[in-house]
Amino acid sequence: MKDLKGKVAVVTGGNSGIGYATAKELKEQGAEVIITGRRKEAVEAAAAELGVTGIVADQGSLPAIEKLVADVKVAHSSIDILFVNAGVVGSSSSVENATEENFDYVLDINFKGAYFTLSRFIPLLKDGASVVMLSSNTASMNGANNSIYSSSKAALNAITKIAAVELAPRHIRVNAVSPGPIETDILSKAGYTEEGLKAVKSWIIDRVPLHHMGKAEDVARMVTHLCSDASSFITGSEFIMDGGMRL
Structure with a gap:
């Protein structure tokens, strides 16, 4: 069933991990998908594999975000x-x-x-559109040595709720998905040695009641659900997906 047929979707960081899995799921549900990322080769390769549009854009740069919005607007008057x-x-x-x-x-x-990705895309959002922010279960946990990352995700949860209130008159829904440990390459990029990475994964799994890490596809299905009409009465909410880890 193609629940999102005729919809236009933008996925930032769509060349790998959760973004890639979500772009794939959105396309399978009928959406026309645009993915972005900082690495030109990775974006082009992922776009070719998925059969979607790829645009190189660095989310850490406001001029790059504004250029991304302008590029999307040229191809699509709204998303x-x-x-x-x-x-x-x-x-x-x-x-x-x-x-x-x-x-x-x-x-x-x-x-x-x-923040500015959402801010600058608001004029392009159709009335009734759906926005999903990728947060983290660490936003509501208090793990040592994780203050910067956790704070960045806690800030996203605040943005989600406030944007949901501001955009409600246009029937635009804004929600957050907060995964726990997911099998992606993000941990590999954190600078761990092979032995250190194995120890970190073992430590994580021991703290998950379901005793395994999640898959990117699990998160992709949740994001896609929140973008469908099945979630038309959900906004300003955070969905924690961590196998019970936060408990």
Whole structure:
């Protein structure tokens, strides 16, 4: 069943992981999909594999966001779905040992970039459109050495609720999906050695009541559901998908 036939969707960070899986699911449901990412080769390869449009854009740069919006507007006067997915983990550190470089790197993409992606795309959103922000279960947890990343995602949850109120008169719904541990390459990019990565995954799984990590496709199906008419009475909500980890 193609529930999203005729819809136009933009997925930031759509060249890998959750973004890639969601772009694939949205297309399978009938949507015309545009993916973005910072790495030209990765975006082009993913777009070719998925059979979607790829645009190179860095969510950490406001001029790049504004150019992305302008490029999308040339091809489509309006869009129905916006999935603000692009994000980074950054380096782990205590509050005491945090660096300004890591703080700026994470917040520029996860908070400032996500904020202005939503902000600048609002004029292109059709009345009745759906926006989904990719947050994290860590936004409501208090793990040591994770203050910068957790804060960036907690900020997204605040944006989600306020934007939902502001855009409600246009029947535009804004929700957040907060995954826990998902099998993607984002942990591999966090700088762990192979042995360290294995230890981190083992540590994570031991703390998940369902005792396994989720899949990108799990999140993709939730995002797609929130973009469909089946969720027409849901806005300003956060959906935690972490196998019970936060419990």
